[in-house]
Amino acid sequence: MSRPQALPAEEVAAAVAELTHWDGDPQGIYRRLDFPSFRAAVDAVVQIADVAEALDHHPDLDLRYDSLRVAVVTHDAGGVTELDLELARRVDALFPGSNGG
Numbered sequence: 523m524s525r526p527q528a529l530p531a532e533e534v535a536a537a538v539a540e541l542t543h544w545d546g547d548p549q550g551i552y553r554r555l556d557f558p559s560f561r562a563a564v565d566a567v568v569q570i571a572d573v574a575e576a577l578d579h580h581p582d583l584d585l586r587y588d589s590l591r592v593a594v595v596t597h598d599a600g601g602v603t604e605l606d607l608e609l610a611r612r613v614d615a616l617f618p619g620s621n622g623g
Contacts, residue, residue, distance in 0.1 A: 525598060525599065526596050526598070526599045526603035526604065526605050527599055527603060528548065528596070528599040528600050528601030528602060528603055529548065529601065529602050529603060529604065529607075530548075531547070531548045534546070534547065534548045534551070534601075534602045535547075537551075537602075537607050537610075538551060541553075541607070541610050541611070541614060543614060543620060544610055544614075546593075546602070548601045548602055549595065549601055549602070550593055550594065550595035550601075550602060550606075551593070551594055551595070551602055551606060551607075551610060552591060552592060552593040552594070553591070553592050553610070553613065553614075554589060554590070554591050554592075554621075555589065555590045555591075555592065555617055555621055555622030556588060556589045556621035556622055557588050557589065557590070557621075557622050558588065559588060560587050560588060562588070562622070563585055563586070563587070563588055563589060563590050563622070564585070566590055566616075566617065566622050567583055567585060567590065569616050570583065570590075570592060570613060570616065573609065573612045573613065573616065574609065577605065577608065577609055577612070579594075579596075579605045579606070579608075579609050581593060581594045581609060581613075582594070590622065592613055594606040594609050594610060
């Protein structure tokens with residue numbers, strides 16, 4: 523399998539513009555999800571973990587009481603790749619609103 527390639531800054535910027543709940547730059551993209559409770563945030567971690575396992579691509583997750591920060595970057599490629607964008611799209615499919623809850 524070939525190693526993923528980091529996308530040019532222009533492609534990352536265009537993708538972030540389309541992924542309306544995400545922000546970031548060629549070094550990584552991220553999204554914050556807010557939930558009504560700690561348990562709901564933990565449940566979101568499990569749902570995202572299932573997607574990440576299916577893609578064999580794992581985000582950095584920062585769980586707080588009622589929020590979750592999801593950050594993705596392909597460290598081996600040194601930046602954002604198409605795989606990161608696919609993971610972001612799948613997170614958006616799970617949590618389409620401006621927050622998670």
